[in-house]
Amino acid sequence: MLRKSRKKEKIFCLGLVLLSIGDTLMFTTLFESVTENKKDQEKVESFFEERTEIAQKNQEETVEFQEDIQEEEYLGVLEIPKIHFKRGYFDFANENNTVEKNIQLINTTTPDIENGNIIFAAHSGTGYKAFFKNLDKLSLKDEIYLYYKENKYTYEVVNIYTEDKNGYIDIQKDPNQKTLTLTTCKPNTKDKQLVVIANQIKEEKIEKDSNESP
Numbered sequence: 587m588l589r590k591s592r593k594k595e596k597i598f599c600l601g602l603v604l605l606s607i608g609d610t611l612m613f614t615t616l617f618e619s620v621t622e623n624k625k626d627q628e629k630v631e632s633f634f635e636e637r638t639e640i641a642q643k644n645q646e647e648t649v650e651f652q653e654d655i656q657e658e659e660y661l662g663v664l665e666i667p668k669i670h671f672k673r674g675y676f677d678f679a680n681e682n683n684t685v686e687k688n689i690q691l692i693n694t695t696t697p698d699i700e701n702g703n704i705i706f707a708a709h710s711g712t713g714y715k716a717f718f719k720n721l722d723k724l725s726l727k728d729e730i731y732l733y734y735k736e737n738k739y740t741y742e743v744v745n746i747y748t749e750d751k752n753g754y755i756d757i758q759k760d761p762n763q764k765t766l767t768l769t770t771c772k773p774n775t776k777d778k779q780l781v782v783i784a785n786q787i788k789e790e791k792i793e794k795d796s797n798e799s800p
Contacts (some may be wrong), residue, residue: 662734664689664706669720675706685709689717697732697739697786703757703765704732710770710780718770722780730766730784738792741766741784748772749779759783 660674676683678694685708692705708717730741749755751771759765764786772778 661691662732665731665733666721666724666728667731668725668728669723671717671720673717686715697734697764697766697789698737699764701762701764703759703767705757705767705769707769710773718768719773721768721770721782722773724782730768732766733792736792738790739764739786740788740790742787743782743784745781745783747781749781751775751777751779755779755781757781757783760785 661677661680663672663674665672673689675689675691678691682688684690689706689708692707693703695702695704697704709715710719710721712719724743724746726743726746728743730743732739732741744760745758747758755769757765757767758781759767766784766786768782768784770780772780
């Protein structure tokens with residue numbers, strides 16, 4: 587009788603040990619799960635915090651660029667309706683006439699010069715300075731507007747091609763046409779330059795409601 591009682595006592599003790607081990611394992615698993623969830627949540631929060639910081643930085647850069655040029659007067663305005671682009675540009679000699687701050691006027695030609703060719707360059711890619719990031723979306727016959735002094739000049743895209751990126755571009759224009767040339771780095775490439783050629787097809791006086799700040 588005593589042996590049976592001891593045997594039951596051993597079984598009962600073993601059961602307590604196993605139950606204790608089970609509780610420990612369950613608690614450990616639960617703790618690890620909570621810890622992993624917390625780490626994951628921290629990573630998610632960190633992800634959004636980084637994006638917020640980037641957005642704030644871009645906004646600060648935008649304000650900084652705008653403050654740099656707000657006191658300067660534009661020489662004219664370039665508008666490309668197809669890609670919803672409209673921005674003023676500076677005189678060739680102006681310190682703000684650089685791709686680091688704006689679209690850059692590459693030469694001193696104006697749209698009223700006979701058979702002249704106005705050339706603009708700007709960054710593509712991403713960020714506030716990527717003014718020509720959508721230039722590759724243009725097609726033949728798309729219209730581009732240039733506002734200069736009291737006139738609005740309309741251009742039609744007649745040629746789109748790619749050049750090697752080496753600091754020079756071969757401008758394939760009709761020598762008997764007033765021309766507008768736009769160029770930027772070709773998206774998703776490191777060694778190619780995108781070139782857009784447009785011929786002037788119309789000149790008209792600027793309407794009052796068209797002469798708005800870009």
